[in-house]
Amino acid sequence: MKTVLEKFFGASAKGIVIKDKLMTGYAEVGGQKVCVFGTCDGTYIDNAAALRLAAHVIDCIENHRKTPIVMLVDSAGQEPNRTAEMLGLASYFGHLLSCLQLARQNGHKLITIATGKAIGGAFICYGMFGDRIDALDSASVGLMPIEAMSAVTKIPAPVLEKLSKTMPSLEFGAKPFALLGGVEEVWKISDDYAAKLATAIASSSTDDNRAALGKMRGGRKMALDVRDRVLAETAK
């Protein structure tokens, strides 16, 4: 992970601490200070992890005004666990999202890079909440791989496989996810990550443009129109 962090942040990556597969710290991008947090090695996010990440967001809001926040995602999601559920894991995730929302309201830009696994709940609980969401082309982005989807829905994998050729929503990976508008840009391994990140920070917007992107790229054709129709009918 350290080498990947250096590709993003150069020598300033030393300001990021990795503990129990969670990263928190402050670094620099193009001479500008950024707050960094995230997951690595495909770890699971539990109640304690959500709190640690939330605490870092709170520290950034309180002590580093308007500093952009960079979220790195490499997590397989949450582990189904009765104690976690009993204590309200959903509320812990909701709290992390609420902290990020307050950061947004206070002028912090929120940038997400999916670096590894960005699957289901792990992506929803912080990364997908970014103003701008990019992914490395090697990242595993999506709801779940086709075999897993087949096991749960009881639809044979070859059927899903065939349909995924025309329905990127069923396909798993950074590129199909970008066709849906869920990822703005997919980065190649040969890209200059630091330069890319600086551009991402500079060009981010707090408007959620994912439905429009999905329509433009043809991967998610109905979302924008249905939403706009509701907005038009409610305005009558």
Added chain:
Amino acid sequence: MSSLFHEQTARQRIASIVDSFTEFLPPPERVMSPYLPQLDIPVSFDDGLVIGRAKIGGKPVYLAAQVGQFVGGSVGEVHGAKLTGILKAAARDGIPCVLIVESGGVRLHEGSSGEIAISEAMRAVFECRAKRVPTIAVIGSDIGAYGGMGILTTCCDFRIMTEHGRLGISGPIVIEKWMGKKAYDSSNRALVWKTSGGKTKFLFGDADVLAEDDAASVSAAISKLLAKSSPLTLKSIKARQQELEKRLKAFGKTSDPDVIWKAHGLASIAEASLANAKEFAALAKKK
């Protein structure tokens, strides 16, 4: 028509809690999933979500109710776009938004589109909150609020639950598969409800109100919250951080919900289990 909220359908629930209701994109308009026909799965003419404008207790609201009978109330591209649309309308017009949630989360058959749809709806919930437009989630059925929809309800200003409602991320069958039947038996209804049900969520404060399992009680609870909002401030999120840390420290080592009930002053588990919402709230306060 049944008067028990948990037995009602989405449209019956709406009819029984509102003074008046106008539906947007109703079934005759056939706004449906483009995915399901390709998988040979029947569609629903409203894609499992009823949205509209209503009056509750004389006050205007936007309202969305999920249809649990249709693919588990799951969120696909169209369902999610309707939800995001009504939430954005609420933010635009400054009218509170009430969500009657009954969903297992993302509609797996629609893959990542449903996942992004829930994330977009979350952004819209927070668009309301940034403008101090109240967002209220009602969870009152066995299907509950799970997966991404469970997380979404925790992003709202307030949650009203009945004892039949369940809130979480992983459902009981998923937990059983993962941990083994010995560690968690999903057919043990008492255990499942004490783990994720309305009463336990109320003790923790994750449910702001524990309502009775009837429309009048739910409607009254909504009315009371319509004039309030729960703005995000540095002070409020720091308090929440402390509270969640305290909860994890106090109960993170147990898997027995009775320990939590007792710690909240419920001396007799049997009595508290049978108590209605009002009685339960009174028992929990007696500490």
